[in-house]
Amino acid sequence: MSRLRVESFTISLDGYGAGPDQDLAHPLGVGGTALHGWAMSTRTFQTKLFGNAQGGVTGIDDDFAQRGFRNMGAWILGRNMFGPVRGPWPDESWRGWWGENPVYHVPVFVLTHHARPPLVMEGGTTFHFVTEGPLVALERARAAAGGKDVRLGGGVNTIQQYLRLRLIDEMHIAISPVLLGAGERLFEGINLPALGYICTRHESTPLATHIVLTRR
Known part of the structure; x- marks a missing residue:
């Protein structure tokens, strides 16, 4: 069976995976973009986000960025990761953060509480809006992945839901050397050892400490 993986999810030194007051101007919350300096510096993210195949650095940070795209057949996102719209969809004008080719x-x-038709984008991305909860979303994602793994993109609340259900097989967490002071703490109220998770890898660079947690 395909695995459910969290990859390149970054938290601050004080444990926050997003800053406070998320909105259109601050999709990661106030100060949240500072978490991702390690990722934005890599060749993988420069290539995938900006088409800059010659930019960015290689090395440990880039190795971890690369692994997040290997053997992925589908993604699961919380609604906040798709966009800032809250409540019932007023229309279908919001098409995600990434433009027409995500x-x-x-x-x-x-994951959403409000139905919406599938949204077909360029480059093979189709957004499917699931109102039946995390278990159904995972079932549908695994079916679509065709034996490949499923990447759980976040945000914090979505990862917490799957953690409490013990459905995440492996998590790569990057700890960025910044302090946010407020926002959403990734492991708030989560007892990782009780859920069966152990640290199976850790490496550090000047920009991040990379941790891999695996469910036994």
């Missing part, structure tokens, strides 16, 4: 290039299943 970075996913595979089916993406968005």
Whole structure:
């Protein structure tokens, strides 16, 4: 069976995976973009986000960025990761953060309480809006992945839901050397050892400490 993986999810030194007051101007919350300096510096992210195949650095940070795209057949996102719209969809004008050719290039299943027709984008990405909860989203994502793994993109609340259900097989967490002071703490109220997670890898660079947590 395909695995459910969290990849390149970054938290601050004080444990926040997003800053406070997320909105259109601050999609990661106030100060949240500072978390991702390690990722934006890599060749992988420069290529996938900006088409700059010659830019960015290689090395440990880039190795971890690369692994997040290997053997991925589908993604799952919380609604906040798709966009800032809250409540019932007023219309279908919001089409995601990434423009008409998002970075996913595979089916993406968005958890939401409000139905919306599938949204077909360029490059092989189709957003499917799932109102039946995390278990159904995972079932549909695995079916779409065709034996490949499913990447759980976040945000914090979505990862917490799957953690509490013990459905995440592996997590790569990057700890960025910044302090946010407020926002959403990734492991708030989560007892990782009790859920069966152990640290199976850790490496540090000047820009991040990379941790891999694996469910036994």
